[in-house]
Ligand SMILES: Nc1ncnc2c1ncn2[C@@H]1O[C@H](COP(=O)(O)OP(=O)(O)OP(=O)(O)O)[C@@H](O)[C@H]1O
């Protein structure tokens with residue numbers, strides 16, 4: 594007989610509680626990889642991108658593992674010349690948060706930088722999109738995974754390819770091939786601008 598059973602002050606733990614705690618432990622010891630795209634075309638774009646990266650790192654259950662180079666990109670999906678150009682980057686995180694909580698956190702980061710939602714694809718101080726979460730595929734409009742337009746966007750694929758050359762986009766194939774198909778027009782590297790991996 595072990596010590597627990599011989600101690601009359603220790604109550605048995607119900608099996609359901611043991612299962613719940615074990616499940617949480619598995620999630621905590623098995624963080625998932627997620628790819629997050631950042632874009633900004635209003636205000637101090639570089640400072641805002643760095644602020645968003647730092648805010649992600651400050652999230653319990655999120656660790657930023659890689660930060661891509663910065664690209665200056667033509668606004669996608671709107672009339673040419675109608676908006677300032679974007680700075681775009683991608684970060685890879687490891688997270689113990691489920692996808693829905695990661696999206697909530699992404700929205701909180703957008704709000705912290707005073708993003709205003711006025712029109713579809715309107716100019717913004719910051720956009721935080723979840724490009725991919727592990728191999729999850731979901732057509733839920735609240736959180737579609739992978740991001741439904743990521744495969745069409747060189748401003749997402751180019752920086753992602755820089756940090757993960759072998760990456761694949763679930764349901765679409767290798768990022769390198771997708772990028773080769775759509776090309777890099779309007780997506781210019783900005784080696785003079787640098788984002789830091791949080792310490
Ligand atoms: N993978 C995803 N990442 C972020 N938001 C998503 C995702 N899938 C669905 N959404 C939903 O899309 C809604 C609109 O997002 P948002 O305002 O950032 O769109 P947008 O950046 O203007 O355009 P786009 O979705 O084309 O990037 C969000 O409220 C969110 O619930």
Ligand SMILES: Nc1nc2c(c(=O)[nH]1)N=C(CO)CN2
Nearest residue numbers: 632666667668669679714748
């Ligand atoms: N170049 C560029 N264009 C966009 C971007 C973006 O981040 N970069 N984001 C959009 C909505 O998510 C719409 N258009």
